[in-house]
Amino acid sequence: MAVSTAGCTSEPDDPPEEVEIAAVGDMNGAENTTxxxxxxxxxxxxTELVENDEIDAFLGLGDFQYDTAYCEDYVKYWQPLWGGAKSKLYWVSAPNHDWEPGRNEELDNFMNDQCPGSTGKSAINQERGWIYNGEPYSKDFGNWHVAFLSSALWQYDESEARAATKWLDKDLAAAKKDGKHLAVVHHEPYFTSNTESHERAYEHKPWIDVMWKHRVRLSLSGSQHNYERSCPVNNADQCVPDGMTAFQVSTGGIGLRPFTSNPWYISHRFSDTHGFLRLTLRENGSFNWRFVPTSGFGTDVGWRPAPQ
Incomplete structure (x- = not known):
């Protein structure tokens, strides 16, 4: 109902804009269609969240299909299980399973609906056209600006990785100037516990420095085959009020790995549950998170207030 004040009629304020996100990486095992x-x-x-229009985006955090994935593998194995979510998918490529030059270089073709038998383009490819595996890009979701980076660059082309660092600096600076809240997506985590297979991605430190410079609010990664959330952390591994909350969500379906270290900046973790992360991003920079278990009982629910 309109309210009259001093002869002027005004409508109630619109509710704050919210963006609903699902995110996970390390998705499907070799030849799995179960x-x-x-x-x-x-x-x-x-897929149900996509079909019911309950999320605005699905962030694919890399390692879509194991072990060496060519076009036919994405179509035959990943697509039957995950293809229904592709229309809202924003993706990054990981080393080894998504992209290794001369070995498997077809994830970008699959995401652009260029593999025989594929059934549509990912969301970002619908918007931008063909994107090669290592190409950085960014996207605004409401009042949030999200940058997407391929961790594979640090293994396969360090000059391109450093070029991506310069791109990230300019991209985040422009978004921050426009008043956006910032997030970054990449496959290999920097803020993480060790496993028998992986430790932190030390080579990503230039990206972390840029993220801290511009006060990125949250980051998303995968790779470790478990779940972790950091404290708000800076580029010196210190828990600080204006740090980034780093989520590592590699619980998409691959076999899980136990932790072999216990870094102080990790606030919550588990390695016995498959599932995915739900995020609600608000226009004032606050956000909620909830880990949704689908095989197991681990969970994580919380809220980070708006920046001061």
């Missing part, structure tokens, strides 16, 4: 597998359950749950 709907009741951890991968199948996650794919079905996120």
């Amino acid at each position: 709907f009741d597998s951890p991968s199948g359950r996650n794919g079905a749950a996120i």
Whole structure:
């Protein structure tokens, strides 16, 4: 109902804009098409969110299909379980399973619907056209600006990785000037516990320095085959009020790994549950998170207030 004040009529303020996100990486095992597998359950749950228009975006955090994925593997194995979420998918490529020059270089073709038998383009490819595996890009979701980076660059082309660092600096600076809240997505985590297979991605430190410079609010990565959330952390591993909250969500369906170290900046973690992360991003920079278990009982629920 309109309210009259001093002869002027005004409508109630619109509710704050919210953006709903689902995110996960390390999705489907070699030759797996089983709907009741951890991968199948996650794919079905996120597909349902897409079909019911309950999320604005699905962030794919890399390692879509194991082990060496060519066009036919994405179409034959990943697509039956996860393809229903592709229309809202924003993706990054990881080393080894998504992209290794001369070995497997077809994830970008699959995301652009260029593989025989594929059934549509990812969301970002619908918007931008073909994107090669290592190409950085960014996207605004409401009042949030999200940059997407390929960790594979640090393994396969360090000059391109450093060029991406300069791109990130300019991209985040422009978005911050426009009043956006900042997030960054990349596959290999910097703020993480060790496993028997991986430690932190030390070579990503230039990206972390840029992220801290511009006060990125949150980051998303995968790779470790477990779940972690950091304290708000700076580029010196210190928990600080204006640091970035780093989520590592590699629980898409691949076999899980236990932790072998216990860094102080990790606030919550588990390695016994498959599932995915739900985020609600608000225009004032606050956000909620909830880990949704699909095979297991681990969970994580919380809220970070708007920056002061």
